[in-house]
Amino acid sequence: MRGKKGMEFGFAWIFAIVVGAIIIFLAIYSSSRIINVDRNVQDTEIGREIGILLSPVETNLEDAEKTAIILPGGMRIFNECDSLGSFGSQDISVSVKSGIGSKWQEPGIPSTFHNKYIFSESTIEGKRLEVIAKPFEMPFKVADVIIVIGEKDYCFVNPPRYVEEEIMSLSIDKINMTSGKGECKSGSVKVCFSGSDCDIDVALNPVNDKSGSVKRKFVDGVHFEGEALLYGAIFADPGIYECQVKRLMQRTSELAGLYLEKSEYLTQKNCGSSLLQPDLIQYSKQTLSVENSFELAQVESSAQEIRRKNENLDCELF
Amino acid sequence: MKTLIASYSKGQIKIQQMAFVLVALMIFLALVALIYISFRVENIKGDVEDLGDQEARELARKLSGTPEFAFTAEDCSDCIDLDKVLVLKERKTYKDFWNLDYLQVERVYPKGDGECTKANYPNCGTITIIDDEVWTPAQAFVSLCRWEDSKGGYFRCELGRIYASGDLGNG
Numbered sequence: 245m246r247g248k249k250g251m252e253f254g255f256a257w258i259f260a261i262v263v264g265a266i267i268i269f270l271a272i273y274s275s276s277r278i279i280n281v282d283r284n285v286q287d288t289e290i291g292r293e294i295g296i297l298l299s300p301v302e303t304n305l306e307d308a309e310k311t312a313i314i315l316p317g318g319m320r321i322f323n324e325c326d327s328l329g330s331f332g333s334q335d336i337s338v339s340v341k342s343g344i345g346s347k348w349q350e351p352g353i354p355s356t357f358h359n360k361y362i363f364s365e366s367t368i369e370g371k372r373l374e375v376i377a378k379p380f381e382m383p384f385k386v387a388d389v390i391i392v393i394g395e396k397d398y399c400f401v402n403p404p405r406y407v408e409e410e411i412m413s414l415s416i417d418k419i420n421m422t423s424g425k426g427e428c429k430s431g432s433v434k435v436c437f438s439g440s441d442c443d444i445d446v447a448l449n450p451v452n453d454k455s456g457s458v459k460r461k462f463v464d465g466v467h468f469e470g471e472a473l474l475y476g477a478i479f480a481d482p483g484i485y486e487c488q489v490k491r492l493m494q495r496t497s498e499l500a501g502l503y504l505e506k507s508e509y510l511t512q513k514n515c516g517s518s519l520l521q522p523d524l525i526q527y528s529k530q531t532l533s534v535e536n537s538f539e540l541a542q543v544e545s546s547a548q549e550i551r552r553k554n555e556n557l558d559c560e561l562f
Numbered sequence: 563m564k565t566l567i568a569s570y571s572k573g574q575i576k577i578q579q580m581a582f583v584l585v586a587l588m589i590f591l592a593l594v595a596l597i598y599i600s601f602r603v604e605n606i607k608g609d610v611e612d613l614g615d616q617e618a619r620e621l622a623r624k625l626s627g628t629p630e631f632a633f634t635a636e637d638c639s640d641c642i643d644l645d646k647v648l649v650l651k652e653r654k655t656y657k658d659f660w661n662l663d664y665l666q667v668e669r670v671y672p673k674g675d676g677e678c679t680k681a682n683y684p685n686c687g688t689i690t691i692i693d694d695e696v697w698t699p700a701q702a703f704v705s706l707c708r709w710e711d712s713k714g715g716y717f718r719c720e721l722g723r724i725y726a727s728g729d730l731g732n733g
Binding site: 254255256259260263267270271274278282285289292293295296299302330331356357358359384385386387495498499501502503505506509510513514515559560561562 | 573576577580584587588591595598602606609613616617620621624627628629630632634635643645646648649650652653655656658659660661680709711715
């Protein structure tokens with residue numbers, strides 16, 4: 245044994261190695277947890293901020309408003325809709341591209357809004373979002389329909405004149421208009437207003453071109469009434485569209501109730517609108533029971549009747 | 563009488579030293595973590611308050627355009643239908659609708675006194691729609707329009723103000 249220098253590997257070493265490993269593991273684990281929580285907080289805050297940024301876009305007396313939201317690179321926005329409750333809810337959550345591990349980190353806690361109606365795909369990606377707000381009226385203004393377009397380009401083939409004029413006046417970069425499908429940019433989503441076999445086919449009602457149906461390839465179609473919902477049906481996933489339509493009808497029902505109470509109150513003040521009261525009661529029930537967009541045609545006919553009666557009042561209710 | 567003297571080897575003393583150092587290190591790390599977490603929680607609370615305020619400010623500016631408030635009998639931007647707001651006050655379904663914890667409409671000129679009810683309206687000062695908790699509210703000047711049944715009946719508009727503050731617990 246003489247001349248052989250061995251390292252003493254006693255209890256002290258084993259203890260130090262085990263405890264050291266535990267400390268290093270705890271340090272790595274807790275720092276990664278802290279980073280994850282911080283990212284989650286950041287994503288949640290961004291989600292809320294995006295919702296807040298959409299408020300100034302809403303319309304007062306205007307026909308439509310457009311704005312753009314520039315996002316820092318690598319961000320996904322998740323649009324979720326829920327029709328439960330008196331008004332349903334709109335959830336927005338955000339996920340940021342990650343440099344470490346999986347490409348996209350888990351989205352932050354969704355921010356909930358009850359007074360917003362965002363029509364878009366369920367996942368929106370892109371550095372520049374085009375946001376269009378259009379008032380939805382049936383027969384009174386119900387809400388602003390907010391359409392969010394991500395990085396996809398759209399090509400409208402033979403749109404009706406009112407769509408053409410609106411898109412030109414709003415100068416929406418992501419929508420091109422052509423007279424033939426072949427003229428569309430490659431990679432763009434083709435939306436045909438006359439004809440079929442496009443990515444999205446719009447069938448306009450021959451009597452009223454602000455009503456009709458929108459059909460995507462391999463997916464069930466949806467029905468729309470009015471300009472705001474036409475854009476909503478084109479740019480939103482069918483599931484989101486149907487949910488938002490149901491929410492819009494819930495709010496219409498509440499507003500009909502509000503106008504009914506206002507009418508009852510003003511009737512005592514020589515501002516008579518009692519003629520409308522039975523229609524408003526019926527309308528409130530009808531809109532609350534809407535389950536899908538194909539029932540909108542009947543709602544629109546009731547709305548037209550109420551609009552006509554309101555216009556004939558000496559003291560208009562809305 | 564026997565005296566017992568505990569004798570430790572050099573190795574045992576080292577282990578004890580190391581254990582004490584490790585315990586001290588763990589306590590130190592726990593303290594650092596606690597300070598960090600409390601600091602972060604305070605920051606997040608501040609951020610949430612800021613976002614709530616920001617939302618309330620935007621809403622106060624835009625509320626006159628929402629269907630529940632907008633005066634639509636005539637074309638008038640930033641006009642509020644006070645008759646509708648009086649009715650809205652009694653509808654509980656709207657309590658959580660705007661993510662606000664305080665929402666009030668005040669008549670600025672001519673000045674009115676007291677909270678409005680159907681009994682004293684329009685000779686009153688304020689209509690409080692949501693009254694959960696008052697933070698520093700955002701405010702915006704608006705026109706308050708209502709039906710006046712004197713002189714054969716007409717729409718009368720007066721100067722008013724909206725107060726709104728954000729809901730910290732929602733969304």
